[in-house]
Amino acid sequence: MSHSVIQRGRASWRFVLVIVALAIIGCAAWFWHDFSRFAITPLRVSAVGESIDIERGTSFKDIVHQLRAQNLTTSSPLYWRLLAEKMHVAGRLHAGEYAVTPGITPQVLLTDMAQGKVMQRDVTIVDGWTFRDVLQALAKADKLKHDTVGMDDAAIMQKIGAPGENPEGRFLPESYAYVKGDSDLDVLRRAHEAMDKTLATLWAQRDPDLPLASPYQALILASIIEKETGRADDRPRVAGVFVRRLQKNMLLQTDPTVIYGMGSNYAGTIHKSDLTTDTPYNTYTRPGLPPTPIAMPGKPAIEAALHPAPGDALYFVARGDGTHVFAATLEEQNRNVACYQLKHCK
Structure with missing residues (x-):
């Protein structure tokens, strides 16, 4: 060649x-x-509120399979493995429920899983709710374990570390975050601790010479104020009326306590006969505060109870627009009732 x-x-x-x-x-x-x-390409998220729930012990291969099964990705499992290895998270992904929001990328999702940034939800306790209302809200909370089912009030309070307490009024109204696997008892325990802390702080700052012997009495009064008005400017004035009546040993004569004492017999209307039917909560027939709160008072209502507005008013009546008109004498109160309740204004 x-x-x-x-x-x-x-x-x-x-x-x-x-x-x-x-x-x-x-x-x-x-x-x-x-x-x-x-x-860095967003996953195929079709709706707000989607999530992926990774059970404990799930392998990386099964996590990718789950992503593909939920149609969140069509990319090769090889890509997912390489990305996890590149990020040094392949063996560090935590179990839990993770939010899959519009725009989220594989890189961000793997970071969330490696950091255990599980999906949080909120349940809200509303100012003025009763304990029954709170339990109903918790029962409807998505992905929350409902351990209180079948428990009576005493058992619930025992479980959250407050044995012997009546639950009414004991839980601070606000929003509480939780994750899948948390129990309704966990939320109640946190709300109870929040109320204890709030009440103790505000009690220490109370006005002098209040006719209240304990923080619990302040909680009872605050719950009545909460049910009487939702207006910030009226709360201290309503509180002032009740404080002066207590100081003068006058009956409180507040309808919300009567309604609470009626329980399931209340059908939306209060009659004159209800005001004369004695119950432990009827402040038309019994002097002083009722034996327990009648609702969950918010922080503003507690502050009003401990810092009532000065003045001479001993009565008030609703105007019908959410506000109240106040009176120092029964004669003036009767005129206000005739005007604003009976519509016989002169």
């Missing part, structure tokens, strides 16, 4: 090798580009 033929053969092989090398480089470049695009 001539030297020139050998040279041409070597040149051909070099050309082939160059082509192969370029092809390999090209494929690698394309693969890296596609992989990089995958890492």
Whole structure:
């Protein structure tokens, strides 16, 4: 074989090798580009509120399979594995429920799982709710364990570390975050601790010479104020009326306590006969405060009970627009009732 033929053969092989090398480089470049695009391309989230729930002990392969089964991704499991290895999180993903929000990328989702940033939900205790209302809200809370089912009030209070307490009024109205697997008892325990802390702080700052012997009496009064008005400007004035009546040993005569004492007999209307039917909560027939709160008072109502507005008013009546008109004498109160309740204004 001539030297020139050998040279041409070597040149051909070099050309082939160059082509192969370029092809390999090209494929690698394309693969890296596609992989990089995958890492930052949002998942296929079709609706707000989607999530992925990873059970304890789930393998990385099964996590990717679950993502594909939920149609959140069509990308190769190889890409997911490579991304996890690149991020050094492949063996550090935590079990739990994770939010899959519109715009979330594989990189962000894996970061959330590695950091255990599980999905949080909120349940709200509303100012003025009764304990029955609170339990009903917890029963409807999604992904919350309902451990209180079948428990009576005493058992619930025992479970949250407050044995012997009446639950009414004992839970601070606000929103509480929880994650899947938390129990309604967990939420109640936190709400109870929040009320204890709030009440103790506000009691220490109370006005002097209040006719209240304990923080619990302040809680009872605050619950009445809460049910009488939702207006911030009226709360201290309503509180002032009740405080002065207590100081003068006058009956409180407040309808919300009567309604609470009626229990399931209350059908939306209070009659004159209800005001004369004695119950432990009827402040038309019994002096002083009722034996327990009648609702969950919010912090503003507690503050009003402990810092009542000064004045001489001993009565008030609703105007019908959410506000109240106040009176210092029974004669003035009767005129206000005739005007605002009976519509016989002069």
